[in-house]
Every structure is written in structure tokens, then in C-alpha cells.
Amino acid sequence: MDKDLAAQVADTARRVVASGAISANGHGNVSIRVPGASEMYFTAGPSLIDHPASAVARVGLDGTLLEGELPPIQAAVVAMHTAMYADNSDVGCVLHTHSPYATAYAVARRRIECWIEAMAMFGLQDGVPVAGYGPRGSEEAIAHIRSAVTAGVPAVLLANHGVLVFHRNADLAILVGGVVEEAAQAGINSAKLGGPVEVPAELRAAALQRAMAFDRQGTARA
Ligand SMILES: [Zn+2]
Structure with missing residues (x-):
């Protein structure tokens, strides 16, 4: 076991919890692809809250447990992670x-549309799709995820279950997880005010370009 990588996975779990984009019981899992190998490091603990590095498992992308322990509840969802790595060589972290x-949108089986600018800036300009229901991590569930996710989209709602986010690295995955939760919260809160209104389609690219222009300039210092 690479201690640094296991610590990195535990730290990612800690940062997901700190982001607030998680249920109160901390249910969920985090994985990081092992660079240059068909393997991932995966949180095998029951909750992401105080998840120790010692409970991180090393798992092959074919689903084989290579090191550590994998309790049944976590083993059942391994395929949700491995499928994302198998499908996109750019994906380095899955949450x-x-x-x-x-999850309220996932339970209602409703897409989160592009209601906040951050969605346009982070690959969700066409909203967050919903993958149809299948038992957690089953072949059926994975097939639904694969058919819901289109190229470049970093997140999907899992019907009657939760959210799956996948990105180049942990920083971006945590960020997108937060954007999805923030957009969902705004969607639900604005329902009392007549309902959310989408960012006009023609301005989504403009929002991204403006953000990129500022990014290129770097941090302004007086
Ligand atoms: Zn779950």
C-alpha cells in the first residue's frame, strides 16, 4: 500500500465532509486512480466522516481487491467507480x-438544469443528467450511468440514490460536487419563488469565457 496515496484518499474524504456537500451520516465513497496502473485507492469505511487512511483499500479496475479490506456495503459500489476510470483515461478521482x-433531485428523478453560472464554468452547462435506477453498483445501474453521461459531463444523479462526480483530480471533483449541491439547493429554494430560471443558453459559453479570461490574468495584486 502506498501510504501517501492512502493518506491522499483520506484527506479527500475529509475535504468532501468539510465542503458540506454530503449527508449528515457521511455516507459515500471516494477513490483516486493510481497513476500508471489499472488500480484505484478506495474508501472502504462506512462513512467519509473521520475516514482513516488505514481503511483505504487498493482495488483493481477489474474490481479485484488487491490490498486491504472491503466490507459488503462498499464492495457493492466499487463498479460505479471503476467504470468511470475505464471509460475516461482523464478521470483521476471519483466521488x-x-x-x-x-439527492432530492435524484429521488424526484429530475435533472438539475443550468441555474447558476458555476455550472456553465465546470462542464455542467447542459445540466446534471439523471441515470435510471438500478440496485447500487449493479450492472443495470452502471449501464444507466453510462447512457446518461455524455462526453465532458463530470457529474450524474443516480435515481433514488445520490450523486456521482468524476474529474481529473480531487480538487476539481470536490469543487463540482459542491457546485451540484449548491445548484440543487438554489433550485429547491427558488421553487417557492416561482421556480428556477436557467442561464440563457447563449450566455453559458460567455460565462465560461469570462471566467477563463480572468483565470489567464491570474491573481490581481495592488
Ligand atoms: Zn450511495
Whole structure:
């Protein structure tokens, strides 16, 4: 076991919890791809809250447990992570949570549309799709995820379950998980005010370009 990588997975779990985009019981899992190998490091603990590095498991992308322990509840969802790595060589981190507002949309089987600018900036300009229901981590569930996710989309709602986020690295995955939860919360809160209004389609690219222009300039210092 690479101690640094296991610590990195535990730290990612800690940061997901700190982000607030997680249910109160901390249910979920985090994985990080092992660079240059068909393996991932995966949180095998029952909750992401105070998840120790010692409970991180090393798992092959074919689903084989290579090192550590994998309790049944966590073993059942391994395929949700391995499928994301197998499908996209750019994916370096996968997060799964039951963050409450996004999960409300997953339970209602409703997409989160592009209601906040951050969605346009982070690959969700066409909203967060919903993958149809299948038992957690089953072949059926994975097939639904694969058919819901289109190229470049970093997140999907899992019907009657929760959220799956996948990105190049942990920083971006945590960020997108937060954006999805924030958009879902805004969607639900604005329902009392007549309902959310989407960012006009023609301005989504403009929002991204403006953000990129500021990014290129770097931090302004007086
Ligand atoms: Zn779950």
C-alpha cells in the first residue's frame, strides 16, 4: 500500500465532509486512480466522516481487491467507480455522496438544469443528467450511468440514490460536487419563488469565457 496515496484518499474524504456537500451520516465513497496502473485507492469505511487512511483499500479496475479490506456495503459500489476510470483515461478521482439537495433531485428523478453560472464554468452547462435506477453498483445501474453521461459531463444523479462526480483530480471533483449541491439547493429554494430560471443558453459559453479570461490574468495584486 502506498501510504501517501492512502493518506491522499483520506484527506479527500475529509475535504468532501468539510465542503458540506454530503449527508449528515457521511455516507459515500471516494477513490483516486493510481497513476500508471489499472488500480484505484478506495474508501472502504462506512462513512467519509473521520475516514482513516488505514481503511483505504487498493482495488483493481477489474474490481479485484488487491490490498486491504472491503466490507459488503462498499464492495457493492466499487463498479460505479471503476467504470468511470475505464471509460475516461482523464478521470483521476471519483466521488459518490448522498448530498441532500442533489439527492432530492435524484429521488424526484429530475435533472438539475443550468441555474447558476458555476455550472456553465465546470462542464455542467447542459445540466446534471439523471441515470435510471438500478440496485447500487449493479450492472443495470452502471449501464444507466453510462447512457446518461455524455462526453465532458463530470457529474450524474443516480435515481433514488445520490450523486456521482468524476474529474481529473480531487480538487476539481470536490469543487463540482459542491457546485451540484449548491445548484440543487438554489433550485429547491427558488421553487417557492416561482421556480428556477436557467442561464440563457447563449450566455453559458460567455460565462465560461469570462471566467477563463480572468483565470489567464491570474491573481490581481495592488
Ligand atoms: Zn450511495
